[in-house]
Amino acid sequence: MRPAPLIVIIALLLQFCEGPPQNNEPLVELKDYNGNIVMDIRYATTNNFLHEQVYPEARCFVRERVAVKLDSIQQELEQQGLGLKVFDGYRPLAVQYKMWEILPDDRYVADPKYGSLHNRGAAVDVSLVDSTGKELPMPTDYDDFTEKAYHSFNDLPAEVLENRKLLETIMDKYGFVSLETEWWHYHIKNYRQYPIMDISFREIKEQKKPLN
Numbered sequence: 001m002r003p004a005p006l007i008v009i010i011a012l013l014l015q016f017c018e019g020p021p022q023n024n025e026p027l028v029e030l031k032d033y034n035g036n037i038v039m040d041i042r043y044a045t046t047n048n049f050l051h052e053q054v055y056p057e058a059r060c061f062v063r064e065r066v067a068v069k070l071d072s073i074q075q076e077l078e079q080q081g082l083g084l085k086v087f088d089g090y091r092p093l094a095v096q097y098k099m100w101e102i103l104p105d106d107r108y109v110a111d112p113k114y115g116s117l118h119n120r121g122a123a124v125d126v127s128l129v130d131s132t133g134k135e136l137p138m139p140t141d142y143d144d145f146t147e148k149a150y151h152s153f154n155d156l157p158a159e160v161l162e163n164r165k166l167l168e169t170i171m172d173k174y175g176f177v178s179l180e181t182e183w184w185h186y187h188i189k190n191y192r193q194y195p196i197m198d199i200s201f202r203e204i205k206e207q208k209k210p211l212n
C-alpha cells in the first residue's frame with residue numbers, strides 16, 4: 001500500500017482538530033428571555049455544598065442560544081402546569097478558581113485548569129416546579145454528590161423517577177445532554193464551540209448598557 005500523500009494526512013488531521021472555540025455569542029441574562037423561570041441561585045447564598053457564597057449576586061447568565069431554548073422549554077412546561085427552576089448557569093472562571101481553592105477535589109469541583117461546562121455559558125443546572133413554584137420531588141437535593149443523584153440510580157419512588165425522566169425528555173428535545181452523575185445538570189451538545197470565559201456578572205451587565 002502506498003503511503004497517503006501529505007495533503008491527505010493534513011486534511012484528515014484538520015478534520016479532527018477543532019481549533020480554539022470561536023463562537024462569541026453573547027452571554028445574556030436568562031430573566032430577560034423568560035421572567036417566569038424560578039431562580040434559586042445557590043452559589044449566591046451559603047446554602048450550597050461549599051457553605052460559602054461565591055457569586056456576588058443571584059443572577060443567571062447563559063449563551064443567547066441557551067436562553068432561547070430555556071424560554072421554549074418553560075413555555076412548553078407551562079402548558080402542563082409546570083415550569084423550570086434554575087440553580088446555576090454561566091460561572092466566571094475566577095469563581096471556578098475560588099471554588100477549587102475551597103474544595104480542590106475534582107470529584108466535586110471541576111479543575112479550573114480545564115474549566116467547567118458552566119465556564120462556557122453552555123450549561124445549566126435545573127429542576128422542575130409546579131404552578132406555585134414548588135419543586136417537584138427529585139432524587140436528591142441540588143449538588144448531592146452521592147450515587148442517588150446518578151441517572152442510573154433507580155431505587156426511587158415512581159413519582160421521582162417520572163419527574164427525573166420528564167426533565168430529561170424535555171431537555172433532550174431542545175438539544176441538551178445530561179451528565180450521568182448529576183440529575184440536575186444539562187449542557188448543549190456542541191458546547192465546545194464556546195470558549196471558557198472569565199467575565200464577571202457586573203461586566204456582562206455593563207456591556208449591555210447603551211452607549212451615550
Ligand SMILES: [Zn+2]
Binds near residue numbers: 184
Ligand atoms: Zn452543572
